Amino acid sequence: MRVLRLLKIPGMVTGFVAGLLVGGLAAVAGAPTSYIVVSALGLGVPLAVFGIIYDALLDAGRIPFGRIAPVALYGILTFPIARLIQELLLTAIFGQGITLQHESGVLSFLVFQGIMGFGYGIGFLMIHSQIIEVSAWRAYRKQAKEESNQPQTAEKRV
Amino acid sequence: MDTSRGGASGETTEQAQEERVWHAGREDPMPIRKLPEAPASLHILGPGMLLAALGVGLGETYLWPRLVILFGPEIRWLFFIGVTLQGVVMLEMARYATATGESIFFGAARLWRPIMWLFFGIAVLVYIWPGHVALGAQAFESLTGISWYIFAIAGLILIGVIISFSTIVYNVVEAILSTLIGVLVVGSSIIAALVGNLGFVWATITGLFTFGYVPKEVLSGPDAATLFPLIVGAIAFAGPSGMQQMWYTLWLRDKGAGMGTYIPRIKGLTHMDEEEAMPSRGYMFDTEDPENMERWKGWRRWVHFDAWVLFWGITMLTTIIYTVLAQSALQIDPGIREAILADDRSAVLDGMSGAFAQAGGALMGGLFFVFISVIGWKMTFGIFDAFSRGQADMTYYFIRPTQRFGMNKLYFVFLWFVILFGIAMLFVTGEEDGPAAILDILAVLSTFAMGAYCLLLLGTNNLLLPKKIRPNIIINILLAFAAIFYLGMLAYSYFRFGAII
Numbered sequence: 001m002r003v004l005r006l007l008k009i010p011g012m013v014t015g016f017v018a019g020l021l022v023g024g025l026a027a028v029a030g031a032p033t034s035y036i037v038v039s040a041l042g043l044g045v046p047l048a049v050f051g052i053i054y055d056a057l058l059d060a061g062r063i064p065f066g067r068i069a070p071v072a073l074y075g076i077l078t079f080p081i082a083r084l085i086q087e088l089l090l091t092a093i094f095g096q097g098i099t100l101q102h103e104s105g106v107l108s109f110l111v112f113q114g115i116m117g118f119g120y121g122i123g124f125l126m127i128h129s130q131i132i133e134v135s136a137w138r139a140y141r142k143q144a145k146e147e148s149n150q151p152q153t154a155e156k157r158v
Numbered sequence: 159m160d161t162s163r164g165g166a167s168g169e170t171t172e173q174a175q176e177e178r179v180w181h182a183g184r185e186d187p188m189p190i191r192k193l194p195e196a197p198a199s200l201h202i203l204g205p206g207m208l209l210a211a212l213g214v215g216l217g218e219t220y221l222w223p224r225l226v227i228l229f230g231p232e233i234r235w236l237f238f239i240g241v242t243l244q245g246v247v248m249l250e251m252a253r254y255a256t257a258t259g260e261s262i263f264f265g266a267a268r269l270w271r272p273i274m275w276l277f278f279g280i281a282v283l284v285y286i287w288p289g290h291v292a293l294g295a296q297a298f299e300s301l302t303g304i305s306w307y308i309f310a311i312a313g314l315i316l317i318g319v320i321i322s323f324s325t326i327v328y329n330v331v332e333a334i335l336s337t338l339i340g341v342l343v344v345g346s347s348i349i350a351a352l353v354g355n356l357g358f359v360w361a362t363i364t365g366l367f368t369f370g371y372v373p374k375e376v377l378s379g380p381d382a383a384t385l386f387p388l389i390v391g392a393i394a395f396a397g398p399s400g401m402q403q404m405w406y407t408l409w410l411r412d413k414g415a416g417m418g419t420y421i422p423r424i425k426g427l428t429h430m431d432e433e434e435a436m437p438s439r440g441y442m443f444d445t446e447d448p449e450n451m452e453r454w455k456g457w458r459r460w461v462h463f464d465a466w467v468l469f470w471g472i473t474m475l476t477t478i479i480y481t482v483l484a485q486s487a488l489q490i491d492p493g494i495r496e497a498i499l500a501d502d503r504s505a506v507l508d509g510m511s512g513a514f515a516q517a518g519g520a521l522m523g524g525l526f527f528v529f530i531s532v533i534g535w536k537m538t539f540g541i542f543d544a545f546s547r548g549q550a551d552m553t554y555y556f557i558r559p560t561q562r563f564g565m566n567k568l569y570f571v572f573l574w575f576v577i578l579f580g581i582a583m584l585f586v587t588g589e590e591d592g593p594a595a596i597l598d599i600l601a602v603l604s605t606f607a608m609g610a611y612c613l614l615l616l617g618t619n620n621l622l623l624p625k626k627i628r629p630n631i632i633i634n635i636l637l638a639f640a641a642i643f644y645l646g647m648l649a650y651s652y653f654r655f656g657a658i659i
Contacts, residue, residue: 018344043348068467083351098352112356119347119475126207126340130333 011058014127015051018120019044019082038093042086050078051124066129068122075121080113180442182622183268188258193443194419196456205409206464208332209248209398210472211339212540215290215533217395218476219346223484225392227495228385229373231365231481236389238366240396241477243640245470247403247608250615250629250637252461255407256416257454257627260440261551262407262611265618271556273614277401277607278552284400284603285545288314288580294534301527310584313535317542318577322570324426328412331543338536342529343472346479349525353490354482362481366474383655390605390647397473400604404611405544408551416457417441424547424569436554436565445626454627483526538580546572602648609645612637 020040054074057063063070084106087097103109179187225233254265266274288310295309324330376385394400411418420441422434443450488494550568553560560568616637619629629637 014344018348068471079347079351099355103355108356112354112359113351115356115359116347116351116354116479119343119350119479122472122475123340123343123345123347126336127344128340130337130340 011051011053011055011128012048013051014124014131015047015049016044018124019047035090035094038089039086039098042089043082046082046085047079050074050082053078054124054128066125068125071125071128072118072121075117075119075124076114077117079117079120080110083113084110178444180624182258182442183265184270185264185268186439188260188440188442190444191417191420191441193416193450193453193457194414195453196416196460204460204464204468205332205406205413205415206248206461206468207336207339207472208409208540209402209406210469211335212402212537212544213244213398213469214339214342214473214476215395215399215537217392217397217399218473218480219529219533220293221392221395222477223480223487224498225389226365226481226484227488228498229376231361231485232368232371233373233389234362234365234477234481235367235369235371236393237396237477238474239369239643240393241470241473243636243643244397244403245465246633246636247612247615247640248398248406248465248469249461250619250633251403251407252410252415252464253458253627253629254615254618254623255410255418256457256461257623258440258442259411259417259419259421260407261411261548262404262614262618263548263552264440264555265622266614267552267556268622269614269617274552274556276610277404278549280603280607280610281401281545281548284607285541286576286579288538288583290534290541291538291580292534292584294531294538297527297530297534301524301531307584309531311581313538314577314580314584317535317539318574320539321543321573322427325429326412327424327426327543327569328409330426331540332409332413335536335540338532339472342532343476343479345525345529346476346483350479350482350486353486358482358485359478361485362478365481386655387602387651390651391602393647394602394605394608394644397469400607401548401611402541402544403608405548408544408547412547415460417443422565424550424566427570430564430566436561438555442624445624451626542573542576545576546570605644605648609641609643609648612641612644616641 019042054063054071058065063074084100087100087109091097091100100106100109103112178190180190181187222234222237251262254260254262258265263274263277266277291313292306292310295306295313298304298309299306320330320334321327373385375381376389398406410416411421412423414423417440420437422436443454445451445454546569549572550565553568553572554565563571616634620634
């Protein structure tokens with residue numbers, strides 16, 4: 001199922017590029033190479049993995065296409081985990097993270113990251129929807145409509 | 159309403175419907191047609207998204223962070239009021255556009271043509287300047303060291319090329335603006351996640367509800383004459399500023415929302431041969447027909463989603479993120495406040511960028527500049543498209559000899575005019591005068607336009623639409639309040655301090 005494999009790409013790319021953004025900026029700002037790599041991959045890889053899972057859920061019909069609430073919730077739940085992984089990696093390697101040590105506790109860290117994850121989720125959806133629009137989604141829908149009896153997620157342009 | 163349901167289908171229906179019209183104001187009556195069904199799903203892609211994408215701009219990322227740094231997050235309640243009123247305005251703009259398929263400019267002409275020409279004039283005065291793209295390019299210069307003129311001119315030409323080579327212009331504008339705002343929201347969420355903390359979010363949210371808080375120095379004292387107009391301008395920049403709401407009606411039409419489905423769409427230069435004949439006015443549906451009214455309810459649901467979830471929600475979200483960023487910047491570098499008070503206009507940009515560079519272990523110094531660049535360009539992209547749509551719309555319908563050129567050609571005449579004028583202006587404007595000076599003038603005229611269109615909406619939606627689909631009394635009161643809010647502040651600023659900027 002080549003089309004299904006293609007469908008996994010938008011979520012992964014969106015998540016990974018978001019993580020790399022951090023690394024790219026660290027590079028522009030002249031941070032040490034090791035720090036750039038760890039901070040970029042520490043956030044980029046988990047976000048990419050969550051992006052793949054998002055696409056898989058979309059594919060399985062667990063998340064409706066283009067709806068805001070589910071993806072916002074997804075962002076609230078997954079973004080704090082990605083950030084925590086990044087902070088723990090940086091702390092383990094360089095002795096201190098970015099903001100974890102400034103928060104009053106892990107819980108308040110996670111709550112704050114969850115709120116930012118809400119924003120991340122919405123932004124993710126905006127980019128993701130556009131990539132899907134021009135990628136495999138249309139072909140996939142057409143194929144799925146013809147071949148299977150799986151219920152279609154409602155994406156109807158005005 | 160002087161209508162009755164047409165025949166069953168086909169030609170008979172057409173003939174029957176041609177005889178039935180809705181008389182609205184001074185222009186040609188609107189023929190009665192069936193209201194198409196509203197889309198079943200509430201999808202993220204829509205004109206509301208486009209308005210949010212255009213609206214989230216320098217107000218949210220530049221003017222309001224400046225105010226937060228000066229006065230604290232409590233000043234945000236004014237933003238809350240401003241954006242909420244804009245949500246109401248958006249619903250009413252959509253009411254007219256979805257019910258008629260006409261732009262609000264056409265509605266203005268139905269009341270009295272000079273009102274429409276007033277907006278035509280304001281649009282020219284306010285929107286032909288390349289202020290946004292220039293400020294964006296300046297931010298890019300701070301990052302790369304390469305002269306901002308090059309980025310600004312390249313950015314302007316890019317806008318013309320992208321739109322000229324598109325098939326359906328609206329689709330391309332929607333795709334580009336949605337993607338860029340997505341990148342912006344993702345990027346700023348990540349930065350805020352790296353510099354902020356929970357306390358900042360709490361201060362931001364409570365700040366949105368500290369109704370009535372106005373710092374003393376804004377109303378009296380040596381700096382009041384500078385600070386009060388600054389606040390007035392910033393309120394005008396809360397959400398979609400100036401005439402952006404009016405252009406929303408044009409996007410609704412091109413999206414095919416409501417009766418807009420009967421109006422052809424604007425195509426790219428390379429697809430002009432496919433242009434369809436433009437009707438000489440909009441359409442109305444039979445409000446006595448229960449099926450039509452059921453569909454109307456569906457469209458109102460769609461528009462409410464557009465206004466409150468897409469527009470209001472996304473704007474408030476971005477605001478919270480940028481208020482967190484501003485507070486972080488102030489905490490890291492308290493010197494920003496003094497720099498802003500000393501009227502160093504670029505202090506916010508430099509200060510926030512510098513503060514983030516210190517905060518995140520040099521992680522984020524450049525990102526703020528990248529965002530401002532992206533915002534500057536996308537604002538110009540969206541505004542130039544919308545400006546050209548609006549001016550072409552008014553020119554086509556109300557300067558009759560131009561109709562032989564067609565709406566499409568007129569759109570591109572305005573588009574390339576504004577691009578070439580922008581390039582010419584960039585060569586003329588000195589760097590010392592700075593694009594920020596242009597933005598302040600823009601803010602004042604924006605405030606006036608916003609007050610004026612609230613009054614216009616009271617007229618169009620209460621006088622031109624059938625009774626059953628007119629706004630209720632609460633909406634009318636809110637519109638009147640909005641008009642007083644915008645025009646009153648502008649007048650107070652002028653008479654109290656003798657300054658409008």
